Amino acid sequence: MDFSSLHQFLSTTVAELAIKVLASLAFWIIGRWLIGRVVGMIQATMGRNHVDPTLTKYLGNIAAVALNIALVLGILGYFGIQTTSFAALLAGAGVAIGAAWSGMLGNFAAGAFMLVLRPxxxxxxxxxxxxxxxxxxxxxxxxxxxxxxxxxxxxxxxxxxxxxxxxFSALPLRRVERTAQLAVGVDPLDAIARLKAAVAAIPNVSAEMPPEVSLLDMNLNGCVIAVRPYCANADYWQVYFDTNEAIVRTAQQAGWPAPTPSQITRIVNA
Known part of the structure; x- marks a missing residue:
C-alpha cells in the first residue's frame, strides 16, 4: 500500500471537504440573513400599505419557508448532490398535501381574500x-x-x-321593524300620529332619520301600522324592545280595544 498516495488523497479530499463545509456554512449564514432581510422588507411594505397584520405575518412565513427550501437545495447542489429528486419529492408531497387538505386550502384562500377585501x-x-x-x-x-x-x-x-x-355594522344606522295591530274601529290616522310621537321619544332613536310610522295593511282584525325607528347598531335591541313597550303604552293611554277577529255570518234559508 502506497501510504504517501493515501496520505495525499486523504489530505486533498479532507481539504476540499472542509472548504465545502465552511463555504456551505457561510452560504447558510449569509442566506439566512438575506432571507430575514427580504421577509422583513416584504412585511414592512405590506404594513405601510395597511395590509392586515395577520395576512402580513402568514405571507411572510410562506415566503420564508419557500426561500429556505431554495437555500437548502442550492447548498445541496453545491455539494454535487442531485436536487432533481428532492424537487420531485417536494412536488409530490405538495400535491398529496393539497389533495388531502383541499378544504383547508380553500378556507385559507377565502380567508386571505377576506383579509384583503375586508367585507x-x-x-x-x-x-x-x-x-x-x-x-x-x-x-x-x-x-x-x-x-x-x-x-x-x-x-x-x-x-x-x-x-x-x-x-349590519357597515352603515351608521339600522332600521327596527315592528308592527302594531289595531282593532276594528280605531282611527288609523290618529294611531299613526300617536305612535310617531311615542317612538320619537325613545332614547337613542335617530333624529337624523325620523321614525317611519305608516299604514301597512288591513285585515279582519283592523288596520296594521308599520313602526320603523332608526338607530345605531349598538342600540338596536334596546330600541327594539322599547318600541314594543311604546306601542303597548300608547294603546293603553288611548284606550284602544284589543284587536279580535271579526266576521259576519249570514244564514240563507233554502
Whole structure:
C-alpha cells in the first residue's frame, strides 16, 4: 500500500471537504440573513400599505419557508448532490398535501381574500354562513362569531366567502321593524300620529332619520301600522324592545280595544 498516495488523497479530499463545509456554512449564514432581510422588507411594505397584520405575518412565513427550501437545495447542489429528486419529492408531497387538505386550502384562500377585501372586521355584527352574531376573530381558516345568546361559533372561511354576507355594522344606522295591530274601529290616522310621537321619544332613536310610522295593511282584525325607528347598531335591541313597550303604552293611554277577529255570518234559508 502506497501510504504517501493515501496520505495525499486523504489530505486533498479532507481539504476540499472542509472548504465545502465552511463555504456551505457561510452560504447558510449569509442566506439566512438575506432571507430575514427580504421577509422583513416584504412585511414592512405590506404594513405601510395597511395590509392586515395577520395576512402580513402568514405571507411572510410562506415566503420564508419557500426561500429556505431554495437555500437548502442550492447548498445541496453545491455539494454535487442531485436536487432533481428532492424537487420531485417536494412536488409530490405538495400535491398529496393539497389533495388531502383541499378544504383547508380553500378556507385559507377565502380567508386571505377576506383579509384583503375586508367585507367585515372584528366587532361587526354580521350574518355569514347561516350564523348571526358579532365577529370576534377573523382567521385565515375560520372566523369566530359570538351569537346573541353568547355562544362562540366557528365558521369556515370557504363557507362564508361562498355564501351571502350581511354586515349590519357597515352603515351608521339600522332600521327596527315592528308592527302594531289595531282593532276594528280605531282611527288609523290618529294611531299613526300617536305612535310617531311615542317612538320619537325613545332614547337613542335617530333624529337624523325620523321614525317611519305608516299604514301597512288591513285585515279582519283592523288596520296594521308599520313602526320603523332608526338607530345605531349598538342600540338596536334596546330600541327594539322599547318600541314594543311604546306601542303597548300608547294603546293603553288611548284606550284602544284589543284587536279580535271579526266576521259576519249570514244564514240563507233554502
Amino acid at each position: 367585515f372586521k372584528v366587532g361587526d355584527f354580521v350574518s355569514v354562513g347561516g350564523v348571526v352574531g358579532t365577529v370576534r376573530e377573523l382567521g385565515l381558516f375560520a372566523t369566530t362569531i359570538v351569537t346573541p345568546d353568547n355562544v362562540m361559533t366557528l365558521v369556515g372561511n370557504g363557507k362564508i366567502f361562498g355564501d351571502t354576507m350581511q354586515n
